[in-house]
Amino acid sequence: MLSSYLSQAILNRNFSGTAFTPASTIYVALFSSGSEITGTGYVRQEATAASFAAATVARPSVVNLTSELNFGGVSSDWVTSIDEVRIFDAATGGNLLYSTSASITLIAGNRCYIANTGTSLSLGTGTWVFETTYLAGL
16 A cells, blocks of 8 residues: 555645655565564665566556565564565655555564565555565575
């Protein structure tokens, strides 16, 4: 879902001429029960414009992830499930840009990643579409 912050910035830019400079780098974060996860080795994953293909002209318009986002190995002090993925304009704190619900089980010792195959963001529906291996793997 497009955040209120980004919705307002887009509307102001397009209809009242208010300048808006989008972040050159965005950061993908994992959440559980409303809080960003914590634990050994966890950090938000950086994505740049090069991480996404150009938006499609289809309705709804979609951008596809072109490079994997690797959160590394799941440590035993991470939570065991993720219920939301959020995108921010900063490595910590920052403005929320997008969010979507998720249902992912994390297993200590497994690799946590968002695959670049089958992962897309649609503003028309406000949802991410993930392939089944979205945050899984070894």
